[in-house]
Amino acid sequence: MNSYPAELLVQLAPVMFVAGLEPPRQAPSGSEGTAGSIPTSVKRTNSSDQFALLSHRLREMLNAQRKPVIWAPESIRKGKIFQVVLVDKIHQFPPRKIPDPASSQPPHSPLSPLTPSSPLYPDGLVAPIWIRKHTSLVPSIFVLFLHLFEHAGPIFIPRSPLEPDGPDVQKEKEEREKEERRRDTELAREIADRKKGTNERGMKLTVVLMASRRMLDDPTLDSRLTFIRRSSGLDSRAALFVLSPVTPAELADFVKSLQQALFEPAIEYYTAHSKRVRRKRNRHGQATSAPGATYAHGIANVPSRPLPLRPEGWTVRYEYKMACFAEFRGEDEVALKHYQDAYTTLMIMFGSPAILQPRTKRWAEAKVLADCINIKICKLFLYNSEHALALSQHNIHIRRFCDLSMRAWGIGEDTFEYWSWLARQHRVFAELLEQGTHFSLTIPTHLPVPTSTSAPSQQQQEIETLRALGVNPSTALMHPGFYYYVAAECTERRRLRFLAALDATLYTKSYELFKKYSTAPATAHNQMQGRFTLWIAYRIAQTYYESGKFEMAVRFFERIARTYSREKWESVLYPLFSTWYACAQQLGDVEMSIRLLIEMIARGHGTAALQGEDESAADDLHAILKSTVPSSSNPIVVDLTESEPLLNASVVFWTHEIKLGEQVAFQISISLPADVVLSELPISELRIYCSDGSTPIIVKHVASESEKGHTVCRVDVGHISLSAAGAGSRQADANLQWRQPDATLVLAGTVSSDIPQELKFTRAELCISQGDWNIELPFNLGRRQDAASVSCPRWLSSTQPVRFIPIRRSNASSVIIKHRPHQVHVAFSHHSPAYLDESYPISVDVTNNDDKELDLSLDVLLQPGDDDSEEQQSAGLIKGISFGTVYPGTTACKTLRLMSTGSAGERVLDVSVQSRTLGLASSETSFSATVPMDMDMSEVLETLVIPVIAPFTVTHATTYARRTSAGALGGRAFVTTTIEADAAGIDNVEIRDIKFVAEDNMEVKLVHCSLDEDDFPLELMPGDQFSIKCELSLAPAEDFFVDKDAVIARPGLYVLDWRRMLFSSGDAGASQLLTTTTTTTTTTHASLPTLKPPTDGLIALL
CATH class of the missing domain: 2.60.40 (Immunoglobulin-like)
Structure with missing residues (x-):
């Protein structure tokens, strides 16, 4: 268990500070006293020896009471025994809260995440120093041992027995009483000073006055004790004791009775702490659930500086503190509940990288805290002999963290970190069981139950058969040796993973650091640094390949090939693909081999030295297709849309815009890049797709001898009609071998559509078929490897001789198909001229000459004017005056009224009549330059000039x-x-x-x-x-x-x-x-x- 901080694992017990038991200082030599008295030095020596022996015995007894241990036996846990810490009488407590001079917020603890000087600032959870504070720096009970002053010798002997209370005796009595009162006042002042410090923290202060046996018989003792207690402000209950030198047995009884008397105040102290923490948790929960408290989740944008502790973190802090205070009180059930709540919230935090970012300092601290809480929970279950629950908690902890390690943290079974952590968990659990067995923990024995002598039934026989197979260690608690063995196995695997990772460690470290320091804004220098990072990744992949870790090498190849392909680093790509293909061969991945070979063939290389390698790739592809069968009947898709285009293709439409039902001619030119060889591939067909996803053109491969010697071959695919019911596919036959380097296949035809759209031929698929293999190679149309050499699109006008017409349009690769304009006639009727201030009527007659029912509306731009026919008025624009549905051959009429003010002159009215089919309501959209093509809308614009004169x-x-x-x-x-x-x-x-x-x-x-x-x-x-x-x-x-x-x-x-x-x-x-x-x-x-x-x-x- 040395892997974890001891403060987070030990069994917590009430803490008592004991002061005043320091070894006595050497008294100065000399004698004091009056005539006739016993020498003071002799008396003091005897007294100091007695009290020194008493202090020594007390120190030994108190130190032996309770030691910080991980497993505490039940007699210690249930007995009212303190964990005693001996301190000096001048011991100072640590500061409670530090006020922030720059803020008006209340002060916080020095260990709070809200304090800038705290080690937990700003997002820490719980530090071991907080446990150390409550076990070594701040007690629940403070016991102060002091010496009660007493005179060294008896009262002065009178001169005559006939005068026992003579003047000399009275004088000495008064002096003795004054000295006692002065010493008692000083003692009470010392107690009051200590009482002030303990009251600030809610601790119980108990004073033990050590006095001689003779002092116990002094009639003034009670009055002196009452004076001291009242003057110092001590409590009336269990606050003041008197102890004289006694035998060790009596001293043990005193220590036991002292702890029993002070145990209840200690419980009250920790209960008060728990209540305070619970109030904070409730206040924090209400504050964080307020409407304004929102947090941004996401791992994509990691903040430049740590954010404050999240609500889940505060919950972990409060639940863990309440668990510790319950453990101080000896309430194991309450502590178990709070530990479980803290553990559950920690699992939520680990599950969200936005809360706990992996591989950070706080993440490591939280991981240690979760392991320690798990040990505490297992221990509390074992205290109650709940072996199944303890084992279940142990297994759940391992299962959860293993899942998180592989799924979220990138610490899989192939890393030594994974096995190191797993070995540590099994070893700590074994040590916990071993410590428990030294006391009262009993490991259950899993012996077979003796069978009955009667004839067993079939069901009993099945049960007995299962029992004979043994016990599943994951469901039954084993003895510590089993878990030591599992830890050893995990350690062995950790060692193997560590040795296996040594080869690429330096490259990996360099790669990670280059990635870390390449987050600056893009510059030429940073771009070069990024390429060097990719080169390091390539070297890592090669190292993995050379060490036989082909799967790891493939991962790196997949990661870096995209960037090299996008930036066209052909000199690096070819050896990369060659090594990648070698890895696929070693792994026996046939489909990966096919993909890589096709991409190598599609890329080609211009140098003669590499030409033979292309042919070798084609031969390998042929060999694989002939000698193997696919694992699935589905075709293999080798996506080349992000790579270099397999074929150079361009699409040209004769016109840019047509109406519905009209035909437009098109040509699709397909040629072979100069360095690509496809003559040996078993190409079966070529499919060309429209932008709507239909398949209008399918070109089947047919070998033709007549085409030899012709560089341009034109194939007529006929007319293609696109409609809402679907596109009718057109098929044609052509030679798809492209045996000549400059051979070009031109697919010519016409297309029409009943759907308004922007028509494009966007992508194509080249199909390779041989045996049971079906391979599809999708690529984008319009991309060319020799794009820089083509100035503008060309239209093939003649094949003999070959003649092209340049198409000087920027959008020659698409055609816009629009609705036909509606046949709407607009007429105006008015009595000119108009007078100033007159409501001048203007009649607008709209006639539907189309064969469809139309929804008509009117917009009028007035300068100025008003319209009251539809209860609308405007000084400039009247919009959306509806004529309703106008049937074919009918006329609708609306009357506008123009009111002209100011000076006479001409008034100009811009009138817009908009027509829509009934499927498109006028409220859904208004006519503008950006009306989508699929909306059947038209607009008629008219300008009306009205002369205006003064009446x-x-x-x-x-x-x-x-x-x-x-x-x-x-x-x-x-x-x-x-x-x-x-x-x-x-x-x-x-x-x-x-x-x-x-x-x-x-x-x-x-x-x-x-x-x-x-x-x-x-x-x-x-x-x-x-x-x-x-x-x-x-x-x-x-x-x-x-x-x-x-x-x-x-x-x-x-x-x-x-x-x-x-x-x-x-x-x-x-x-x-x-x-x-x-x-x-x-x-x-x-x-x-x-x-x-x-x-x-x-x-x-x-």
Whole structure:
């Protein structure tokens, strides 16, 4: 058990500190006393010898009480026996909490993860120093041994027996009492100082006063003890004892009674600690379950600095502390429950790499803590003779950690770490059982039950047969020797794994360090470092290959081949594939060999020295296909999509965009890369797939002698029709050997679709068949090994002679198939021009000339305008006016109303009529440039220009009259307003009413207005005029004429209610008034001008 900290394994017991039993110092020589008394030095020597012997015996007895052990017998655990620690009287306790001067948070313990100076900061769980603190630094009971002062000799002998209480005797008695009181006061002060320190920590302080037997008979002893207890503040229960030199047997009884009297306060001390920890756990659980307390899980983004301890970690801390305090109290059942809860939470933490990242310091600490908790749980089960539960806990612990090691930590059975840990667990369990057998632990014996003499039944015979086979050690507790044997076997395997791992250790260490220091931002230097890391991994794989560890070598080859392939390091890839293929041969993996050979053939090499190797690879592939059979009937897929393309392929469509049902011509050109040889492969067919996953083209291999000598072969695959029911596959025959290096196969045809889409030929599969082997080689179309040499796509226009037409489009490899536009006609009806302030009706007629039912909607961009036909108004844009469903050949109508304000001029309306089939609701999407192709939508855009004129021209003529008397201020103003119907208009205007609305102005008042109700309604033709005259009374302020630019604000305005008069010719040629529901009354405001009365000037000189 030396592999783990002793503090985490020992049996915990109540701790008692004992002070004041230090060996006595040598008393100085000399004598003190008065005449007639016994020499003081003699008395003190005898007394000191007695107390020194008493202290020595006490130290020996207390030290022998209880030692820190891992397995404690039941007599020790159930007896009220303390673990005693002898300390000095001036012993200082460690600091409790350290306040943080930079924070307002409450202070924390020096061992808390919240304290920056703590070894557990910021995410540690429990350190062994915390156990050491409660077993060696902080007790539950503090016993202080002190000497009760007593005089060395008897009272002064009187001079005469006739005067026993003479003046000299009284004086000496008073001096003795004063000295005793002074010494007792000092003693009480010393006890009070120690009492202050123990009270701060909730400890029980007990004082034992050592006195001589003579002192026990002193009548003043009780009063002195009462004075000391009250002055020092000691408790009234089990706080003050008096001990005199006694025999060893009596001293043993005193020590036993002292521990029994103090055991209950010790239990209360640890109970208080448990309650405090439980309150913290409950508070922490409520705080972490609050809505705002969230944590980000994930291993992909490891923080640059450690995060604070997670809620699971706090749970482990609190459960472990409560288990320890229960163990201090001797409550094994309670301790077992808390240990199990802590262990369960630890398993949750180990299961999430986001909480405990493997291979870190905290991970190692938590692993040690989990092992120690497991030992504690097993020990507590064994204390209660629950052997099956102890063995089950041991097996569960091993099974869980072995699973985590292999699944999450990368410590599999092929590592020496795995077997080292496993050996340690079995050895510790064996040592625990061995220590238990030295005391009261009894290992169960598994002997066969004697059979009955009566004839056994068939069921009993089966049971007896199973018993005769033996006992399963995983379900029955064995003696310690069995587990020592298992530990030895694991140690042997650990040694073999360690020796086997020595060859690649240095490479592996270098590889890990290069990966660690290559996390900086990408630069040219870091990129070179990353490639060197891959090279080290390649050397590791080679080392594994040379040492016969082919599976490990294959793992590294699979890991580094992707990067080398992506960066096209052909000089490294070829020896890599060669060694990889050799590993596959040694492992007997036929499918891996086939994949590697095909990839080696597909890559090819340009040098003549390696050309023979390609042919050798093809020969090996032929040999494997002829001499072996596949393990499954399913075809083997050799995915080359991420590698170099097996064939150079390009797709060209004649046009970029077509409508549904239209045909478009296409050509697919397939050629062989210069360094790839496929002439000897048994290729059976070539499949070309569309982007929708269908298989429209299947080219069967047919050997043809007529094609020899032709570098370009054109094969017509006919017409391909794509529909929702599926694509009709087209088959063609062609020679798929590509025997000539520059041979090109061109597949030509046409394609149409009933589904709107962006059509592409995305991928292809080359099928190899020989015997029972079926191999599929998928590759992407459009990728070429010689991509840099091809400037633009080409269209084969002639084979004799070979002639290509360059297609200068960036998207020549795809065609967009769209819906046909809907046949929708839009017409506008309105009576131009429009007047200012008028609600001008515009009728929009939409006719469905298509053969489908359409859902139509209208968007209008107004500058400015409003629309009340659908109870919508806007100053700029009205969106989504629905016409509903419009059947073929029918027309729908909507009326817009345009209200123009401000100045006259033209108003421009951008009208968008959108049509959708009934399967696409208008609320789901709106028409835009990014409408998906599969949505059957069309849009008709129209621009409508509306001329807008003013209905009236309003002019004002103002004259002024002087005041009539010399003393009066102000005067009169006469304003003549002329309202003329605009001559540019073509319709008559009917004025229904004109009203004068006065402004709130104290400087001007209306005196008279010529408006008369009998004048209205009044019809004005274009060019007609109507005059209004009003008389105004002026009363400017006294200082009005001081400012020559001062004016009087307008007195009011005219409110005109009018409407347009529409005429049409009847059958007899007479005009008649058209009254419609759309005709509305319009209101126009005409303000009077501001007034500026003339000032008086010089008229004449008298």
